[in-house]
Amino acid sequence: MNDYGDVVVCAPVTVPYVRRSDKGAAWWLGSALRRLLEASGLAKRQVDGLCLSSFTLAPDGPAPFVQYVGLSPRFLEFLPTGGACGIMALRRAARAVQCGDADVVACIAGDTNGAESFHDLVAQFSSFSRDCVWPYGAGGPNESFALLTEHAMRRTGATRADFGKLCVAQRQWAQRNPLALLRGELTLETYLAARPIAVPLHLLDCVMPCAGADGYLVMRRVHAEVLGLRYVRILATIERHNAFPDDPIQWRGGWAMDADALWQRASIGPDEIDLVETYDDYPVISMLQFEDLGFCAKDAGADFIRRNEFGPGGNFPHNTGGGQLSCGQAGAAGGFLGLVEAVRQLTGAAEGRGVDGARHALIGGFGMINYDRGICTAAAVLAA
Amino acid sequence: MKAHAAEGRLALQRCTACGNIQYPPRELCGVCLADTLEWRVTDDEPGEVLASTVLHHSHEPAFNGKLPIHVGLIRLDAGPTAIGFLTEACSAGTRVRVTAKLDYRGRAVLSAALAISKEVS
Ligand SMILES: [Zn+2]
Numbered sequence: 001m002n003d004y005g006d007v008v009v010c011a012p013v014t015v016p017y018v019r020r021s022d023k024g025a026a027w028w029l030g031s032a033l034r035r036l037l038e039a040s041g042l043a044k045r046q047v048d049g050l051c052l053s054s055f056t057l058a059p060d061g062p063a064p065f066v067q068y069v070g071l072s073p074r075f076l077e078f079l080p081t082g083g084a085c086g087i088m089a090l091r092r093a094a095r096a097v098q099c100g101d102a103d104v105v106a107c108i109a110g111d112t113n114g115a116e117s118f119h120d121l122v123a124q125f126s127s128f129s130r131d132c133v134w135p136y137g138a139g140g141p142n143e144s145f146a147l148l149t150e151h152a153m154r155r156t157g158a159t160r161a162d163f164g165k166l167c168v169a170q171r172q173w174a175q176r177n178p179l180a181l182l183r184g185e186l187t188l189e190t191y192l193a194a195r196p197i198a199v200p201l202h203l204l205d206c207v208m209p210c211a212g213a214d215g216y217l218v219m220r221r222v223h224a225e226v227l228g229l230r231y232v233r234i235l236a237t238i239e240r241h242n243a244f245p246d247d248p249i250q251w252r253g254g255w256a257m258d259a260d261a262l263w264q265r266a267s268i269g270p271d272e273i274d275l276v277e278t279y280d281d282y283p284v285i286s287m288l289q290f291e292d293l294g295f296c297a298k299d300a301g302a303d304f305i306r307r308n309e310f311g312p313g314g315n316f317p318h319n320t321g322g323g324q325l326s327c328g329q330a331g332a333a334g335g336f337l338g339l340v341e342a343v344r345q346l347t348g349a350a351e352g353r354g355v356d357g358a359r360h361a362l363i364g365g366f367g368m369i370n371y372d373r374g375i376c377t378a379a380a381v382l383a384a
Numbered sequence: 385m386k387a388h389a390a391e392g393r394l395a396l397q398r399c400t401a402c403g404n405i406q407y408p409p410r411e412l413c414g415v416c417l418a419d420t421l422e423w424r425v426t427d428d429e430p431g432e433v434l435a436s437t438v439l440h441h442s443h444e445p446a447f448n449g450k451l452p453i454h455v456g457l458i459r460l461d462a463g464p465t466a467i468g469f470l471t472e473a474c475s476a477g478t479r480v481r482v483t484a485k486l487d488y489r490g491r492a493v494l495s496a497a498l499a500i501s502k503e504v505s
Pocket residue numbers: 399400401402403404413414415416417418
């Protein structure tokens with residue numbers, strides 16, 4: 001049973017991101033749930049499934065949260081897998097609905113960002129990272145991604161200007177997205193002049209932590225039609241954790257293990273994709289997704305960036321809401337951002353930035369930079 | 385590992401069941417899952433730098449006076465990869481020798497220095 005039958009995704013919502021918040025994660029997640037109810041017209045008791053993702057909900061977890069917001073679901077998943085959680089939630093919710101374990105699954109992710117919460121999160125991210133990365137200058141994820149970026153630049157010949165091209169294009173999309181936190185004009189010159197953070201990474205390569213939440217609903221098509229909701233279909237999905245553990249440095253992600261299966265199940269190829277939403281906490285990871293998901297050959301990522309145009313009106317619409325690099329990274333919601341944007345695009349809800357005639361979208365997920373590499377990868381192909 | 389680092393020695397875990405040498409340390413073997421691990425202690429370990437970075441920003445005030453800090457990912461000849469401090473001249477492909485010591489907070493930390501200076505002397 002590889003196909004998802006008549007299961008659909010609808011009601012993309014965002015609780016607008018802010019740089020800092022004194023609200024708790026439960027406020028952000030509960031507010032996303034409220035927006036899902038408002039967008040769908042459903043009553044709370046009709047939501048009988050929940051997929052939840054958050055880093056800052058502690059000491060609460062999924063069970064305290066359902067009591068907090070007064071839900072009584074018969075299907076409950078907690079997915080603390082960062083950048084892969086949006087697609088992982090989609091996969092689990094879709095199977096639950098398809099197999100009858102739930103009728104309506106609310107998928108929500110969100111985090112707060114208080115004065116100390118980002119520091120506390122990265123300092124204690126995992127045992128390996130705490131003991132074997134943090135003592136080396138406490139650079140956090142910037143430090144790990146700097147090592148991966150430096151290696152990828154030598155492998156592909158990518159330059160800072162290549163990564164800057166992606167960042168500038170995303171900012172052009174963000175200027176059309178009122179939900180993006182960073183909407184000021186960005187030129188390649190400004191990008192290149194940014195101060196160094198962890199060479200080769202400079203300030204505008206590094207995602208900005210913020211607070212926020214995103215969500216969507218999964219249900220049967222007939223149910224969405226009764227509710228009058230526009231929806232998208234799920235053509236195929238993949239997920240993989242700790243792929244290629246023997247690679248001494250991460251030069252490919254788990255997508256490379258599963259991309260063939262993804263396209264085979266989707267019955268379309270990369271050429272038929274109208275928009276791509278990569279996971280982009282750092283631009284090097286977008287380049288890895290272009291390579292590993294089959295948009296270009298391995299090691300050809302830099303050439304691919306030079307040969308294509310990624311902004312509004314370009315031939316390869318990419319991160320069409322601005323991506324995390326312009327929207328901000330609201331913790332676990334970063335794993336939902338691309339999926340929610342793709343659903344908006346495919347349902348005609350991406351006001352002011354719609355990709356004309358968009359039928360198919362590819363979404364990538366990349367989560368949990370642990371010690372020397374990102375552990376979780378995922379991808380989905382959605383159809384209008 | 386800390387006790388050895390306090391004496392300036394580098395300790396890696398070795399699984400007595402399958403021979404796997406691992407880092408970071410764990411309570412069982414990451415390959416065969418046996419918990420029969422012993423410490424393989426050396427003065428230093430040879431390796432090669434796979435990637436490097438120069439930190440200009442730290443999340444800990446204690447490091448702010450020491451910036452910029454050179455850090456690399458090092459493949460040890462013994463098998464595992466390790467993140468460590470680099471002497472300034474180390475970049476990808478450089479052969480290094482990795483040593484351990486305790487840092488200002490009593491944590492075991494690794495440093496890599498050019499292998500050549502030691503091999504020549
Ligand atoms: Zn073993």
